Amino acid sequence: MHPHVEKLFLSAQKEKKLIIGLMSGTSLDGLDIALCEITGQGMNTHIELLAFTTVDYDDEYKARIKRVFAKRHCDLEEVTLLHPWIGTLHGNMVADCLKQWGIEKQDIDVIASHGQTIYHCPKRQHQRDCYGNGTLQIGDSDHLAVAAGITTIGDFRQKHIAAGGEGAPLAVYGDYLYFTSSDEHRILLNMGGIANLTYLPKSADASDVFSSDIGPGNTIMDAYIQTHFAPLHYDQDAKIASAGKVNQALLEALCDAPFFKLDFPKTTGPEVFNLAYLANAQQLSGTEHLNHYDVMATLTLFSATMIARAINQCTAKLSHIAVYASGGGIHNPLLMQHIVANCSQLDEIKDTRLLGINPDAKEAVLFAILANECLSGGEQHFANKAQGIANITMGKVSFAD
Ligand SMILES: Nc1ncnc2c1ncn2[C@@H]1O[C@H](COP(=O)(O)OP(=O)(O)OP(=O)(O)O)[C@@H](O)[C@H]1O
Numbered sequence: 001m002h003p004h005v006e007k008l009f010l011s012a013q014k015e016k017k018l019i020i021g022l023m024s025g026t027s028l029d030g031l032d033i034a035l036c037e038i039t040g041q042g043m044n045t046h047i048e049l050l051a052f053t054t055v056d057y058d059d060e061y062k063a064r065i066k067r068v069f070a071k072r073h074c075d076l077e078e079v080t081l082l083h084p085w086i087g088t089l090h091g092n093m094v095a096d097c098l099k100q101w102g103i104e105k106q107d108i109d110v111i112a113s114h115g116q117t118i119y120h121c122p123k124r125q126h127q128r129d130c131y132g133n134g135t136l137q138i139g140d141s142d143h144l145a146v147a148a149g150i151t152t153i154g155d156f157r158q159k160h161i162a163a164g165g166e167g168a169p170l171a172v173y174g175d176y177l178y179f180t181s182s183d184e185h186r187i188l189l190n191m192g193g194i195a196n197l198t199y200l201p202k203s204a205d206a207s208d209v210f211s212s213d214i215g216p217g218n219t220i221m222d223a224y225i226q227t228h229f230a231p232l233h234y235d236q237d238a239k240i241a242s243a244g245k246v247n248q249a250l251l252e253a254l255c256d257a258p259f260f261k262l263d264f265p266k267t268t269g270p271e272v273f274n275l276a277y278l279a280n281a282q283q284l285s286g287t288e289h290l291n292h293y294d295v296m297a298t299l300t301l302f303s304a305t306m307i308a309r310a311i312n313q314c315t316a317k318l319s320h321i322a323v324y325a326s327g328g329g330i331h332n333p334l335l336m337q338h339i340v341a342n343c344s345q346l347d348e349i350k351d352t353r354l355l356g357i358n359p360d361a362k363e364a365v366l367f368a369i370l371a372n373e374c375l376s377g378g379e380q381h382f383a384n385k386a387q388g389i390a391n392i393t394m395g396k397v398s399f400a401d
């Protein structure tokens, strides 16, 4: 047996593993690195988040990604070059981080790498008969594994598409295993660039569980801030939105996308929700001359309205449900306030810290769970094709040399 395969075989049999989960999301803010000690597998998964950091991307990184990010037309040579470059960069970031944490690379079982999504296009969106669903994450795992010197499992989304899904959200595969509770119905709400939720009934009945994207998130707000308030990257603590007034006509136009009329589960991205989407809504509502503060106030309420609508759809037939939020959106006080105000059944939105997971680390932890399942998991007994949850094992293995 090849020594790499033997080491992986031994890792797979361990009751307790050290797995580093990596997530680089649609906000392009940085690489989230979560050092997880994972015990067990399946419904018996237990996680200790031993360390977490976000390594911020510098302006050069952001500029390079933005040249291809969510763009239908871009320089194919640049994409080809970015693929290994990001892999190596992420590998070096992990190696530096381990040094800072005083941890030897030999002690890590595997890295679980999401990569950087640069394009997401479910069939519903591209509407080309001859193609199915598609999604593309770059930052190749071979390069990451070599740079970090650690076996890496990556490219998790393709198997989901191969099995008939849209490649996202994968959150349900971790949420169901780790956050299902027989005490309460739960919604796990993540608000990054794109917002998504997972519904977890306390019965744990697989036919009711689902995960779906909702819409934006922070993506349009961030793009607007970066365009009109550079060098700001986002509206910190909603200072700008709080100084503006909501414009009702623009809000209604923003809430009118065909995407919002589709049933769950569905996926989307900045390919749809971007500044062109805003410009179109402004044109339709005759609000092109609105000042930047009012636009931001309206965009914040737009995200909150659609998030609240999605929560309300889940809670409609239930007397009580607990919502646990994660992702950068939880730090936006105005967004959070608007969501609660638009959910009549909710007094508060909690965050995943109460369930033992740092809300900023939640998506990186998800990929660590997926890698653990890839190595040691079994059948997904909650598989349910109608809800986009296939019985699959996700991830591809890259060795360090
Ligand atoms: N203090 C704050 N005030 C307002 N917004 C904030 C604050 N902190 C973070 N954010 C928002 O959160 C975003 C980052 O969120 P996060 O890191 O969860 O996104 P992501 O993981 O890249 O996205 P996705 O989950 O869609 O892939 C920032 O770009 C910003 O919009």
Ligand SMILES: CC(=O)N[C@H]1[C@@H]2OC[C@@H](O2)[C@@H](O)[C@@H]1O[C@H](C)C(=O)O
Pocket (backbone or CB within 6 Å): 025, 026, 117, 120, 135, 167, 168, 169, 170, 171, 172, 192, 193, 194, 195, 196, 213, 267, 268, 269, 363, 366
């Ligand atoms: C294609 C892609 O990268 N999608 C991301 C993005 O960020 C949030 C939302 O859109 C979600 O669908 C997904 O990520 C999370 C981790 C998921 O798959 O659950």
